[in-house]
């Protein structure tokens with residue numbers, strides 16, 4: 001659906017993003033993960049057409065699809081409501097009605113009622129969380145094929161987060177031709193929503209993973225074993241001596257377990273890693289490689 005090839009953007013004298021290449025397939029949810037200032041928003045803004053890459057290409061919905069058409073099929077929820085602040089939801093709905101052929105007025109009114117959003121109050125006078133929800137409602141009512149969201153749940157209360165999560169899932173279920181790309185710092189959001197994860201660090205893509213594979217392959221072992229032997233085994237990410245046992249983190253628990261058993265070591269415990277820990281280790285791992 002979206003194919004980014006070697007895209008690059010120089011943001012200022014000190015920071016540039018890319019080259020980055022990835023694809024977004026229909027029916028999937030892709031999460032961009034990385035530290036503050038790593039370049040996630042810049043990438044999302046490039047995909048959504050808010051900024052143009054300095055180099056590389058972005059193909060949206062095929063080579064033959066013109067800008068007007070792909071803009072109609074791609075809704076973007078930015079991180080801030082700045083450019084919406086002086087309008088009311090009624091104003092924005094009127095603009096979107098004219099601007100986007102796929103606009104669904106009925107859905108808009110239903111969502112406005114569901115989230116109890118005022119139609120005639122300036123967005124700047126909404127609370128921070130309400131502003132996020134209002135942008136989400138506008139984007140969902142666009143009925144587009146791709147939804148791009150920059151930290152969509154930041155500042156949103158728990159109840160609305162849950163509603164919104166269900167809205168995104170319903171959005172995907174309604175049409176198999178749809179896809180979502182979002183950035184997030186919240187492991188639970190990523191675990192619940194994403195199919196694929198792109199790690200970004202210092203403007204570079206440092207990894208592209210299938211979420212289920214990540215969750216099923218990383219594990220923590222406790223074992224009675226020789227640390228120096230285990231350190232070099234397949235899949236081992238790190239090993240620490242903890243009293244008489246060693247604690248092993250593996251990114252490929254099947255291989256690590258097989259190697260330990262073959263070496264005759266006793267595994268006393270094995271547990272899966274939580275999403276938060278996996279993401280932290282992936283980002284940390286790259287930092288250590290870069291420092292080396």
Ligand SMILES: Nc1ncnc2c1ncn2[C@@H]1O[C@H](COP(=O)(O)OP(=O)(O)OP(=O)(O)O)[C@@H](O)[C@H]1O
Nearest residue numbers: 011012015034035036037038039040041042043079
């Ligand atoms: N308008 C701008 N002018 C100058 N520098 C900018 C601008 N926007 C972003 N930057 C810089 O570009 C870099 C990447 O910013 P970006 O917002 O893409 O990161 P991010 O990963 O989305 O961060 P966060 O998680 O904090 O939202 C940062 O160093 C930031 O300071």
